[in-house]
Amino acid sequence: MFILDTKIKSNKKKILKTSLIYLVLSLSAIIINYVYGLFGHGVHSSYMTWMFLYPLLGGAVLYLLIFLLVSEITGFVAYRMFYNIYNSGIATLTIGSLLKGIFDIAGTSSVYIAVFYAIGELFVAIGLVMLLVLAVNLKKSQV
Amino acid sequence: MGAVAFVLLDTFAIQKSLVVVEPESAMVANETAASQSDPVLTDNSYEDDNIKISIETVRDDDSTIYVADIQVSDPSYIKTAFANNIYGRNIKATTSEIAEAQNAIFAINGDYYGFRDGGYVLRNGVTYRNTARSAGDDDALVIDKDGNLSVVSENQTSMESLSNNWQVLSFGPGLVENGQIVVDSSSEVSQSMTSNPRTAIGQISDLHYIVIVSDGRTSESTGLSLLQLSQEFQERGCTTAYNLDGGGSSTMYFNGEVVNNPTDGKSTGEREVSDIVYFGY
Numbered sequence: 281m282f283i284l285d286t287k288i289k290s291n292k293k294k295i296l297k298t299s300l301i302y303l304v305l306s307l308s309a310i311i312i313n314y315v316y317g318l319f320g321h322g323v324h325s326s327y328m329t330w331m332f333l334y335p336l337l338g339g340a341v342l343y344l345l346i347f348l349l350v351s352e353i354t355g356f357v358a359y360r361m362f363y364n365i366y367n368s369g370i371a372t373l374t375i376g377s378l379l380k381g382i383f384d385i386a387g388t389s390s391v392y393i394a395v396f397y398a399i400g401e402l403f404v405a406i407g408l409v410m411l412l413v414l415a416v417n418l419k420k421s422q423v
Numbered sequence: 424m425g426a427v428a429f430v431l432l433d434t435f436a437i438q439k440s441l442v443v444v445e446p447e448s449a450m451v452a453n454e455t456a457a458s459q460s461d462p463v464l465t466d467n468s469y470e471d472d473n474i475k476i477s478i479e480t481v482r483d484d485d486s487t488i489y490v491a492d493i494q495v496s497d498p499s500y501i502k503t504a505f506a507n508n509i510y511g512r513n514i515k516a517t518t519s520e521i522a523e524a525q526n527a528i529f530a531i532n533g534d535y536y537g538f539r540d541g542g543y544v545l546r547n548g549v550t551y552r553n554t555a556r557s558a559g560d561d562d563a564l565v566i567d568k569d570g571n572l573s574v575v576s577e578n579q580t581s582m583e584s585l586s587n588n589w590q591v592l593s594f595g596p597g598l599v600e601n602g603q604i605v606v607d608s609s610s611e612v613s614q615s616m617t618s619n620p621r622t623a624i625g626q627i628s629d630l631h632y633i634v635i636v637s638d639g640r641t642s643e644s645t646g647l648s649l650l651q652l653s654q655e656f657q658e659r660g661c662t663t664a665y666n667l668d669g670g671g672s673s674t675m676y677f678n679g680e681v682v683n684n685p686t687d688g689k690s691t692g693e694r695e696v697s698d699i700v701y702f703g704y
Contacts, residue, residue: 321640321670321688322617379430387668388538390434396426 291354295347298363302339302370306332309374313381320385328381334374338404339367346411352422353414362414366407372400435513442510442551469528469678474500474702476529478677484651486618487644489675489683490659491529491634493702498570498630503533503546503590505698510544510551512537515695518674519681522701530676530701531622531634534564534594535668537697542593543582546698553582562595564624564665572626572663574600592667592700598623598653599664606649618646620673620686624700625656625664633659636675640688672696 309332317324346353353359376396383389462471469476473496481488495501504525506516514537522530536544536552543563544552555561555577563580565573567588574597575585585591597605620639626632635655639646647655649666656664671687671694685693 319689321619375427379427382431383434386435386538387535388434389540390430391540392426392430392433396430 292347292351295343295351295354298367299340299343299347302335302343305374306336306340309335309378312378316381316385323385325381325384327377327384331374331377331381334370334377338370338373350415350418353411353418356414356418358410358414362407362410365403365410369400369403369405369407372396372403376400437512438514439512440509440514441512444505444508444510444549464678467677473497473704474528476677476702478675478682483655484618484647485645486647486651487638487684488647488655489636489638490655491675491677493529493632493634495570495630495632495702498566498568498589500702500704501566501570501590501632501700502527502703503592503698503700505546506537506696510537510546512540515697517693517695518672518699519676519693521696521699522676523679525699525701525703527676527699527701527703528678529634529703530674530699531624531636532668532672532674532696533698533700534592535672535697536593539593543577543585543591544593545582545585545588545591548589550582550586555582556593560595561593562597562665564590564592564595564597564667566590566592570630572624572632572665574605574663574665590700592665594667595665596649597663597665598649599625599656599661602657602662604650604653604657606653617648618651619648619669620671620683621647621649621652621669622667622673622675623652623656623664624667625659625661627660627662633661633664634675636673636683638684638686639673640670640686641684644684667700668696670694676701 313328316328376393380393460472462469467478475494476491478489478491481490504521506514506521518530518532536542541554541556558578561577562574563577565575565585565588599605618639621637624632624634633656637647638644652666653664671685674685674693675682681693687694
């Protein structure tokens with residue numbers, strides 16, 4: 281199965297770097313919420329307030345766990361595919377949450393927000409399944 | 424980024440014209456106008472055989488509040504109008520522009536229905552939208568064909584059962600029901616937090632109404648909370664009162680002039696809105 285093909289070398293440092301980038305993105309999300317709140321005349325949206333959780337839990341924490349538990353999966357060719365799909369999912373969910381927050385604060389709505397969530401959740405689900413498959417096969421190969 | 428830009432433009436800018444409202448024919452309007460007596464008009468009052476309006480400006484709660492006391496002889500003089508006479512999304516004009524187009528004597532901004540996809544819209548007896556808003560944030564104002572105001576929950580009341588009414592506006596929340604204040608200091612909808620410019624309408628008795636617009640978001644006038652707004656209506660004897668779109672939308676128009684000082688807190692001047700509630704022929 282091609283997704284389980286392995287490269288010669290894994291790259292653990294890249295996982296840690298990704299985790300740190302997600303941490304910075306989480307802080308950015310918190311700052312965006314704070315600055316937006318200054319101009320919101322006291323109106324807040326939980327979607328904007330908590331949007332930082334997507335990059336924090338879905339990004340920084342997950343990649344830290346990967347680094348600590350299954351860092352060798354970067355040796356799989358398919359890791360790059362997981363990386364791209366999963367990150368796209370987290371980005372889509374975060375942007376969807378930001379837009380939902382902007383619309384809530386403005387007192388409006390959009391039918392397209394549901395599309396952001398649907399695509400984001402689909403990508404994250406696919407990414408997690410791939411991660412699970414890679415992790416299981418990594419463990420098998422280590423036995 | 425393209426998708427984000429599209430969604431933002433679709434929500435805030437792209438106009439979608441859904442229904443063009445045919446204005447009353449000039450002949451009918453002229454006949455109606457001919458039947459009214461010459462009005463007695465001052466800077467802050469209007470009176471003819473059918474419509475009596477007086478506006479007072481008061482200071483309360485560190486805010487400038489404009490209170491209009493309005494009596495009409497027939498509920499048909501309480502009207503609503505869409506910007507450019509078009510029902511649709513992001514179709515906008517200032518309250519004064521819409522009012523002038525309708526020859527309104529007195530007008531306030533409506534519920535800004537065109538900024539949302541949900542919320543009942545029934546105007547001058549015609550149903551335009553029957554999509555209820557999400558539960559918990561779904562108070563609608565009903566003006567029946569006798570001119571009586573009531574507040575209903577859109578999730579508990581079908582649009583079909585309301586279709587025989589004169590007007591239905593969707594913003595809220597209800598402020599006063601059966602003479603009792605129905606909001607408290609923590610009861611704030613997402614569009615209407617703490618002290619802000621406000622627009623609201625209430626009823627004292629048959630065909631006797633109070634309309635309140637408050638300035639806000641300035642050093643001279645902080646604006647009203649929903650509780651303070653409710654108290655203003657209750658103190659004036661209203662049995663029912665309902666909050667309309669506020670913030671930068673809040674505008675009171677009388678006899679060709681804007682009465683209040685509309686501002687969104689950043690710039691002054693009227694904001695374009697989707698619709699108005701007005702009194703006139």
